[in-house]
Amino acid sequence: xxxxxxxxxxxxxxREVRILMLGLDNAGKTTILKQLSNxxxxxxxxxxxFNIKSLLHEGLKLNVWDIGGQKAxxxxxxxxxxxxxxxIYVIDSADRRRLDETAAELQLLFDEDKLSGVPLLIYxxxxxxxxxxxxxxxxxxxxxxxxxxxxxxxxxxxAKTGSGLSEGMEWVVKIINSKK
Amino acid sequence: xxxxSCREQxxxxxxLVILGVDNAGKTTILTDIKHxxxxxxxPTWGFASETxxxxxxxxxxxxxxxxxxxxxxxxxxxxxxxxxxxVVDASDPERIEExxxxxxxxxxxxxxxxxxxxxxxxxxDVDGALSAADVADRLDLASIHSxxxxxxxxxxxxxxDTPMDxxxxxxxxxxxxxxxxxxxxxxxRVAKEAAxxxxxxxxxxxxxxxxxxxxxxxxxxxxxx
Ligand SMILES: Nc1nc2c(ncn2[C@@H]2O[C@H](COP(=O)(O)OP(=O)(O)OP(=O)(O)O)[C@@H](O)[C@H]2O)c(=O)[nH]1
Ligand SMILES: Nc1nc2c(ncn2[C@@H]2O[C@H](COP(=O)(O)OP(=O)(O)OP(=O)(O)O)[C@@H](O)[C@H]2O)c(=O)[nH]1
Ligand SMILES: [Mg+2]
Ligand SMILES: [Mg+2]
Numbered sequence: 051x052x053x054x055x056x057x058x059x060x061x062x063x064x065r066e067v068r069i070l071m072l073g074l075d076n077a078g079k080t081t082i083l084k085q086l087s088n089x090x091x092x093x094x095x096x097x098x099x100f101n102i103k104s105l106l107h108e109g110l111k112l113n114v115w116d117i118g119g120q121k122a123x124x125x126x127x128x129x130x131x132x133x134x135x136x137x138i139y140v141i142d143s144a145d146r147r148r149l150d151e152t153a154a155e156l157q158l159l160f161d162e163d164k165l166s167g168v169p170l171l172i173y174x175x176x177x178x179x180x181x182x183x184x185x186x187x188x189x190x191x192x193x194x195x196x197x198x199x200x201x202x203x204x205x206x207x208x209a210k211t212g213s214g215l216s217e218g219m220e221w222v223v224k225i226i227n228s229k230k
Numbered sequence: 231x232x233x234x235s236c237r238e239q240x241x242x243x244x245x246l247v248i249l250g251v252d253n254a255g256k257t258t259i260l261t262d263i264k265h266x267x268x269x270x271x272x273p274t275w276g277f278a279s280e281t282x283x284x285x286x287x288x289x290x291x292x293x294x295x296x297x298x299x300x301x302x303x304x305x306x307x308x309x310x311x312x313x314x315x316x317v318v319d320a321s322d323p324e325r326i327e328e329x330x331x332x333x334x335x336x337x338x339x340x341x342x343x344x345x346x347x348x349x350x351x352x353x354x355d356v357d358g359a360l361s362a363a364d365v366a367d368r369l370d371l372a373s374i375h376s377x378x379x380x381x382x383x384x385x386x387x388x389x390x391d392t393p394m395d396x397x398x399x400x401x402x403x404x405x406x407x408x409x410x411x412x413x414x415x416x417x418x419r420v421a422k423e424a425a426x427x428x429x430x431x432x433x434x435x436x437x438x439x440x441x442x443x444x445x446x447x448x449x450x451x452x453x454x455x
Contacts, residue, residue, distance in 0.1 A: 147445060147449065148445070148449075150438060150441050150442030150445050150446075151442050151445060151446050151449075153438060153439075153442060154438075154439055154442040154443070157435075157439065172276075184299045184302075185275060185295075185297070185299050185300050186299055186300055186301075186302040186303055189276075189300070189303050190303065191438070193435055193438070194276070194277070194303075195277075195303045195306040195307070196306075196431055196435070197277060198279060199279075201276065201277060201278040201279070202276040202277055203274070203275050203276035204275050204276055204300075205275060220272065221272060224270065224272060228266065228270075
């Protein structure tokens with residue numbers, strides 16, 4: 051490891067970042083967060099308010115805010131927008147009937163000033179359940195191809211098996227690091 | 231920040247899209263252009279945009295994922311670009327046919343018609359990598375009459391303490407100069423086609439939102455029963 055890498059590592063270790071995790075109810079947000087911190091995922095209840103978890107990743111402290119996605123709670127999402135370094139949006143890829151609804155909710159987030167320019171990671175979750183829509187179809191349904199003001203990445207994942215979760219987080223960390 | 235400046239109209243604003251199959255080295259080349267560490271690059275499954283100042287030009291690059299299942303959205307960006315950088319992994323002869331097909335499909339798109347093409351035969355540091363001439367041959371560049379193009383060999387990946395490959399800078403200079411020669415015509419066309427595309431996208435977006443409202447109502451009705 052070169053001196054530069056080392057210095058960068060040192061700087062990084064002092065950093066705390068705020069990650070906001072949103073998505074419809076039942077998308078798998080809380081399950082993802084529990085998987086990422088190696089906790090039991092067998093008895094997860096719908097989130098009524100929010101959970102916060104701090105994950106340590108390559109010396110970076112990631113404070114992940116997991117907000118409940120039920121319809122009645124969605125109006126409160128906006129209370130959490132401030133100072134967001136990255137947005138993670140979770141989708142139940144198996145729930146094709148609600149793909150349009152989740153696209154509509156995401157669209158509202160694109161129009162929020164406080165989230166403008168914030169990098170976006172999409173977890174196309176529940177990949178263990180079916181041959182999900184292709185990333186291209188998802189990207190189009192979600193209007194991702196219209197985005198010009200922020201970076202986005204779509205990551206197939208399964209919170210149940212854990213696949214794809216760390217790849218997604220690595221992208222988030224890379225983007226946040228390159229911004230500093 | 232760099233992103234908000236993309237929207238500003240300056241007379242020498244040039245937008246380029248970087249294409250190529252996955253693993254070709256697109257993001258690595260863009261990382262070079264930003265003078266950042268090319269050894270930290272990871273696969274793209276989405277979109278990134280970078281804007282840099284380059285002499286009298288403001289250059290915006292669109293970096294797209296090259297994975298097979300994402301290539302379908304490439305044309306969505308074409309109306310906005312003045313030219314295209316196409317990256318080929320010259321060290322991987324087995325995928326060159328796929329790379330050629332992908333290239334030919336992309337340049338046949340209406341919104342890519344006639345726009346300058348810069349092709350990089352990347353990964354020259356790998357033993358046995360095809361030369362620029364070989365790659366030109368395998369891509370059948372000689373058959374292209376609808377676009378002006380230029381091919382250059384390069385090695386995008388390098389250690390942070392070694393300088394970036396000057397062939398990258400020279401290639402970039404070629405495409406910027408070529409666009410500059412025809413800037414007026416090209417920029418009028420880009421503005422027109424981008425506006426048309428935006429109007430189409432807006433309609434499609436509205437249709438999608440409408441569909442989502444209907445689906446939601448239907449679901450709520452069923453749940454109530
Ligand atoms: N098969 C499968 N089931 C999953 C996966 N991820 C989550 N689930 C299940 O989906 C249900 C909802 O998961 P949660 O994590 O509670 O969803 P949430 O997004 O936090 O939901 P709210 O808190 O209501 O917003 C649970 O029964 C999970 O076990 C997955 O990858 N595969
Ligand atoms: N040896 C060598 N490896 C390179 C060179 N350029 C890129 N690579 C490596 O090739 C791999 C792919 O590079 P990327 O820049 O991610 O390729 P990409 O075209 O952006 O790929 P996608 O994002 O998946 O579409 C990485 O492991 C790079 O380090 C090069 O000049 N020489
Ligand atoms: Mg929850
Ligand atoms: Mg890439």
